[in-house]
Amino acid sequence: MAFTRRSFLAGLMGCPFCAAAARAAEGAYWSYADAQNWGTHNRAYQSCSTGGEQSPIDLTNAIRADIRAPKLSWKAQAFKIVNNGHTIQAEVAPGCFATLGNRKFEFAQFHFHAPSEHAIGGKRTAMEAHFVHGGEGGALLVLGALLKAGAKNKVFTSIMAAAPPIEGEAKLNEPVDPAALLPKRRAFFRYEGSLTTPPCSEVVNWYVFANPVEVAASDIEAFKKLFPMNARPLQTLHRRFVLRN
């Protein structure tokens, strides 16, 4: 998943003592070409190399478990579409949620990676969408949907049609329902992991759907023209378990 400099800076607005922190964030450049060294080049990114619960991973040898999917209360919106230099991201207006039992996470944004970040049995798909929700205490809940070439997906087509070719923002002409980017069959993998971009914080409840979603090959090409490779290498499972329902 990607956290934008812009959204970080927006979070600092109204904090007069945070200018130094904002400048530090401004200077904290990273790239996918350098993904093996994120943790060593910047102290703030140490978790990227020393963490024991990093993402993405190969979803394999999963343990069958009776686990519930998060309940989604999303609605269609004419999303703001941002090219943040690392991905194309749709920003979600307040009021959409995912709930896990009595824990509530607010839907903040969704964005895309090429190829997919998670693999199943060692295989990556053409792309992956991440639906990022923020909860209490900085915990995140992220849904991952693997994307592959096939039938056109209208939501992805309208996002790619609006996507700014260079860093900047645009807005969709009409509301689209982000749930149309999820597979109809809701089998999923569940594990504890991290952001897949610096600072690689280990705060993410991951739910990755087992079945891919089809999107138009031409829309995948349009994305790869902007971001030919924006996926972090697979990370070690260490002592974690992967569950599947």
Ligand SMILES: [Zn+2]
């Ligand atoms: Zn992501």
